Amino acid sequence: MEPVAIVGIDCRFPGAPDTGAYWDLLMRGADGVGQVPRQRWDAEAFHSPAGQEGRTNTTEGGFIADPDAFDNEFFTISPREAAAMDPQQRLLLQSAWRAVEDAGIAPRNLAGTRTGVFVGIMGNEWAHLHLTDYANVTAQVGSGNGYCMTANRISYHLDLKGPSLAVDTACSSSLVAAHLAVNALLAEECDHALVAGVNVALTPALSIFYTQAGLSAPDGRCKPFSSEANGIGRGEGVGTVVLRRLRDAIADGQRVYAVIRGSAVNQDGRSNGLTAPNRWAQQEVLGAAYRRAGIEPGDVVFTEAHGTGTALGDMMEVKALGHHHAGRSGKPMALGSVKGNLGHTEGAAGIAGLIKVALSLHHRVVPASRYAAKESRQLKLRDHGLRLLKAPLRLPAGCTVAGLSSFGMGGTNAHAVLESAPAPAARPAPAAGAAPGGIGAAVFTLTAPNAEALRRNLLAQADAAAARRVPLGPLARSSNRVKTGHRHRFATAADDTGELVARLRESAADADLLARLCGGPAGRPRIAFLFTGQGSQYPRMTAALYARSPLYRHFFDEADAALAPHTGRSVRDLVLAGDEAVHHTRWTQPALFAVGYALGRTLTELGVHPGMLLGHSVGEFAAAVLARALPLDGAARLVAARGALMQELPAGGGMLAVRAARADLAEWIEPEPLVGVAAVNGPTATVLSGDLAALERIGAEIAAKGFGTRRLQVSHAFHSPLMRPVLDRFARIAGEVGGTVPEIPVYSTVRGRVLDGEAMDAPYWVEHIGATVLFGDAAGALLAADPTHLVEIGPQPVLSGMVRRLDGPATGADPAHVLPVRGPESAGRDLAEALAELYRGGVEPHWDAAYPAEERVAHPLPPYAFSTRTRYWARHSVRSAATAAGPAAPDPVPHRDAQMASAPTAVRAPDRPAGPADPVTDAVLDAVRLVGGYAETEIRPHDRLYEDLGFDSVMIMELKNRLEARLAGIGTLTVQDLLPRLSSVGDLVAFLRERGASPAPPGHRGGAENQTPREQERTA
Template sequence: MKPIAIVGLDCRFPGAPDPGAYWDLLTRSADGVRQVPELRWRASDFYDRAGGEGRSNTTQGGFIDDVDAFDNEFFTVSPREAAALDPQQRLLLQTSWRALEDAGISPKQLAGSNTGVFVGIMGNEWAQVHMTDYPNVTAQVGSGNGYCMTANRVSYHLDLKGPSLAVDTACSSSLVAVHLACNALLAEECDYALAGGVNVAVTPGLSIFYTQAGLSAPDGRCKPFSADADGIGRAEGVGVVVLRRLEDAIADGQQVYAVIRGSAVNQDGRSNGITAPNRWSQQEVLAAAYRRAGVEPAEVSFMEAHGTGTALGDMIEVKALGHLHAGRTGQPLAIGSVKGNLGHAEGAAGIAGLIKVALSLHHRVVPASRFAAKENPKLQLARNGLRLLKAPLRLPAGATVAGLSSFGMGGTNVHTVLESAPGSGARTAAGRGRGAAHGGGVFTLTAPSPEALRRNLLAQAGALPRGRGPAAGLCRASNQVKTGHRYRFALPARDVRELEEGLRSAVADGELLAGLAEEPVARPRIAFLFTGQGAQFEGMTAGLYRDWPLYRRFLDEADEALAPHLGESIRDLVLGGDPRIHRTAFAQPALFAVGYAQARALDVLGVRPDVLLGHSVGEFAAAVVAGVLSLADAARLITARGALMQELPAGGGMLSARATPQELAELLAAEPLVGVAALNGPRATVLSGDLAALGRIADTLAGRGTAVRRLQVSHAFHSPLMAPMLDRFAEVARQAATGRAGVPLLSTVTGGEPATLDADYWVRHVSAPVRFAEAAERLIASGPTHLVEIGPRPVLTSLVRRLRPPAGVRSVHLTPTEESGGPELDAAVAELFRGGVDPVWEALYEGREPAPQRLSPYAFSTAHRYWSRNPVAAPGQAAPARPAVSAVAAAATADPAPAPEGSARVVDIDRSAKTPDALAHAVLGAVAGVGGYPPEEISVRSRLYQDLGFDSVMVMELKSRIEAQLPAVGELSVQELLPRLSTVGELVGHLRELAGGACGPAAVAEEQRRMTSA
């Protein structure tokens, strides 16, 4: 079969809350077995040293911590539904999310894809407890249980539309699930597959069964292939791997833990008992897996055995392995079993072994097998070509093949052949570009709440590698994975130490709020402002050209378009520090090239303008971005414009005055060779014309106390002195083709009103005043959220700020200083991301291809607990009528609080004049009751679907509660109700309308305003 890559994984096993801790436990040969936690059952009530009927012979087992914790708010699951969910579903939801993140995938990016979910599960004890508590069975209890729901729940919440199924083949369930997932990938039923298993021991039922069947170890520990082996010890756990066809993973540059070469499944058939293993079937499934993988038994370096630690099971497994491996010469097959560390995780046993093998191949070392020091001599391991791993096995360089077995109690056997991942060269060959000096990037993190963001910032800071290595790989991984949630954080960082310090200080020093933005309801609206002449300087944007290949590409493109008209390279002149940059003939095409390159690079980065505004010569690059001019036509126009102006005689100048045009009118009337060149603000007027005349005006204004400043220019731009060049420029302008603007372009010739940018317009543009302030006012009125200035240094954003735009409008510039490069670019992109812009992140790292790195997965909240504290009565005691639950779960499942004694439960709308909020409070109570939320957590802004997790079942219950409590609204129509369920406030407004109050959107808005203020 074609190879399948394991590209991501996550797990929780006894004594190991995550994959890192799991690997540490294995390498230390540690023990995850302990006393049965009080949360499950009182072990002493079922313990009998003699192993009497109905009793367990052990109080030990492998139990995971915090099995009752569930971050329901993250998955938008109401408390009431969370309390009803089988904890196995809750564990799988969180583990699946973390496994996808480990694979370098944002789970939200897979929404709507054909990703498959395959779950191995053997026990359903939560359902046994809750579905037999008949008076308290609800719709949530029904949908919260059942084998199918373990897989379906993941597919539902992650919106995955590939195959979704649960598998129960007893102890081999999760490895069979992996086998089915691989086949689905090979059949192209899905492109990604989540495969795993889960097991939670809610009751002592299986412990009692194992004891009665003579399978239970008195100390609760499996001792695989040991002389001390005396039975099974139960264990819990959950594990998920992310699978992909290897060729696809390599093409996308994904990291690979290990490769699945082949697998096979068979059945014992009729043997000496349905629970007894069958040697012949086991050796056949091994041989079938080897054939499918295309390997010989001698090629297998180590084997993760089923290894239950029962006398019969170990003996039969050794004989089956010996049938294929007894002929090995010189190097016996190394075997071990993770059950010695954890116990037998039943439905999750296979995935526990798979993750162990994958990590062993990844780290190039196989941990020693616990209890191997005293092997069972009756097994004759050496004679069968086998050896127990008494010490870690270091794997040699090159490809390494491993095997993994899992045998189900009912006779379903599965064997999987794995191989080490291909070399790093094969994984990173695709798409590698030339390097760049800049090793930084933008580290991003999103979360559904500020508290979740703080928690995850600290988790990421604590998991970063040590040292001062470049941060680009980590930043790029965060951009790919840590996206999609409501609250956004972004931090530019050059190296890992700077990143860690920034993450910690963001929380500890209160800087988080400065870098935190709640995703806006509406899409960000971006305005591009193109800087005009005067902003140029020697060597401008050299740092950006050095550090950002995307900018480099487009500046080269502009240079190629300008070169035939200039006769030399404007790029070389711009970057080389040539003082000719200040000459008009070069300044104007240079500014055009910089503006064009920045705007085009931002477009590829996903930062696209909704409105454009250029100051004087800046309009040419803006016109290309708008689609009015082609690059070729704009290059011809701008070079002709600059050259013709340069040819004009000297003697002209420009003067900036802090005065209005009206205050200058009398002076201008006396000087016909001077005119208004630019109106940059209410009291920011630029005059242009004859130098002597400007001098006389400057002296007069200075005598009045008016601030004036002479501008360093070569000519009197936008003045009557431009007249001699207009006819010749018009000839060039008439050769340019004019298109329709694809993006609104505000004109500084008309004062903001979009104009037809034909030849006549460009001729007028030369000498007409630049009515920037008027155009900027119109831009502000269009409601931009971001002002992105395009040019070598920031000039225009400060002018716009003087016009007092609304609070919250952000200003962004790629090169805020003359030395700006990659770090300043990263800071600008971080600001845009925090404001709701979703960059095309690969464009930021184009040409660098930093090595992929794995980040610490999402840190879920453990604040909310959902568990039945005493689900099983002790022997001789009556079972409780209703399981006791934690405080949160109790609030989630309880009915709304009863009304005070003597008051009516049904709200009387006719008395609403005396109690104007009666309807609103009734609706809030109904919503809280259906979802199981504390009433204080519900507000008029709460969105029933996105925030509170309502579904069709909950909507029907809400309908019934409202009808019962508010008879004045009459019978509600679901068809009318559903469109009103966006927010609680909209629902209240609709019900008020039905009850005879004001109607329409205004009523809803007023209801929200009134309730919020209350």
């Protein structure tokens, strides 16, 4: 059989709220059993030490804490629906989410995939309590109960398309579910499989049954294979594992806890009783699993037994195991059962054992058996090649094989063979020519449905990172890959783990800081790259980034290699050496091109894809390469020739910045043939260029008129008539290079607008040399296209300030200015901060490019910390032995405990407008509240009915009927009428006003209430 990997685990068992606590409980040999909580039933009322009819012989069992806590808002489930749901469904939803995260997968990334869900479940006591209360059965009560819904609800909320089924084979349910999941993976019915088991004890029914059948331990504890064994103690819990074909898990670099080598399932058939164990069937299922796994019994180092602690059950199991292992008396196989720690978790027993075995193989130690000190002599374990562990068993290096049994009360048996995970495979070498990853710092990300959830999870991540020495790169990369998919996006850059921990805690405590580091993008970002031009250069520009970021270094080297044949010297070496020659035009222009190209390509490699490009003068060459209008080598040849030709021009030219509009300067420029307008950077930001003597005359006259002027430190009069001598020679080179129409919109500073099907070809680049740089016009046109982010590409910020001084566009756009490089000291931190800001704004980065290959490894993060603020529990009273016959009807109304009353009001605040009451709005808000079961202050006009409030088609029908009953003038509504106007509560209010809604007069009966059932069906 092809091996199947366990790649994700989550669980919650008595005394163990999570996987780490579960392992700790096992290693300590601790006891999770205690008194039956009053929330479940009055144990004393049902207790009789003698086990009289209708009574139990125990008041103890293994119970999980807070089974009523459920984060319904996270799953967009209304309070009314949450209150109707079987707690087992609620526990499974949260456990499934956490297990997928533990597998290193963002749960939302599984949406639409062939992921299977296989749930083992035995009890359905919530349904027994609620579906027999006929007066209170609702649509929500129907969908909130039933075995099928335990699996189907996971598939629904995670949008999974693979097989989805619940399995009830009694105590073996969840191991049989694992067997079916393995087969589905091998048959390629699914590519991921979630296997879960769950059990919540709500009534004493099974405790009474165990007592009457002589199976119940008076102290409520299972004592497997012990001389003190005297029956079953009940337990409960939930566990989920994520399975994948081993080859797929290795290919994706996932952590593997353990490997399932083979499994088998069979049935007792007609044996010595329906509920009695059968030795022969058990030994056959063991043999079948061994054969399928391709192992010999002697290969098995330890087995997690079914081990209930009943005299007959333990004896039959030992004899079945002895059939295969009796010959190994010199080296007996270790035997244990987690039921000694938890009690018998019934439908969850198989998953509890599976997780124990997987963790044992993962940690390479098998926990001691809780009752090993008083081993039963009657079982003659040594004669059967078995032994109980009185101390933890350290597993040697290399492959270790283990077994796991789970036997159903009705005779359905299952056994699985597991082995330790293979050694991590060597990481594949990067493809030839691929850019290396790494930006010089890390970006930690986290998402949550709301700010309060974000704060809670920031603290959970901070505590975990502080608790052990964690490498920052793998930790941050795992956060990027796993903690994603929710509306509120948090991102921060850090240089080490200690700084990250402090930042996470500060953000959780400081609402203003959290707001700055969070984003909630409403749509796709529209990103513009702005490439700086001449004047922004300086010695060693971006040298710190070059040293820290392998990714930037790769693209800077690529640009240098393209320039070298045309410059005769390495531009890279000149820049990094701090050579002042970088201010000489022949070097300035190619050096700025190299920086612009390298920074632009670094960002695109990181997944930041611009939809608009603008370059100031020489900055347009790098923009043209990113727009695929010029190839890299062609652009490098052009910009090198441009700089060299300009350097050859005689001195005597200069440039003058004037605080005046272009039109205001016309009277001084027109009479001067050797002076031109070099650039128009804004309405009152003009640069003149030309002969120095002429500029001095003009400057004096302009200054006398009150205009501010400033001489620019340049070697030549760029973009002036003095450039004409180089045009012919440059045109020959440009003709050989060519150019084409850009594939990404370029806002040309030659045209002052976006290029519309125009090529950036030889005539364009020739004109570019002497033409006025129409930056103000081009930037204004770009702003009118409503970008969300302006990313300045250059060695220091120049254009961002110029853009801020422009008049805003008619749309009132207010784009964010993003600066990957802020000056000489900028290293990877500024680039990481820029990437964090873009992520908060809606960009989906290619995160692997941000990390070197050695850091692209999975690192376990704490799973999502769900809110325990809201509680849902039926206030029912199970009858005691003293009451009259017949069950008491449960009250299905949910309660919100005291914790909710003290919860931060920022989570949901009232949003009804102050001032006079609005009867239509109030009627709609009240109807929505009643249908969803929300408190009065929990519904706001901007809430979305589907995404925020968890409405579905059944709830929409009820809402329609309530609106018809509460409002006059709207006539008979149809679902078709409503569906297009259900984006938010406020949208629904506006729609009803358009139909003439008004408060209903006394005695009003809405359309639905006056229809026959058949008419209502047609209306829907």
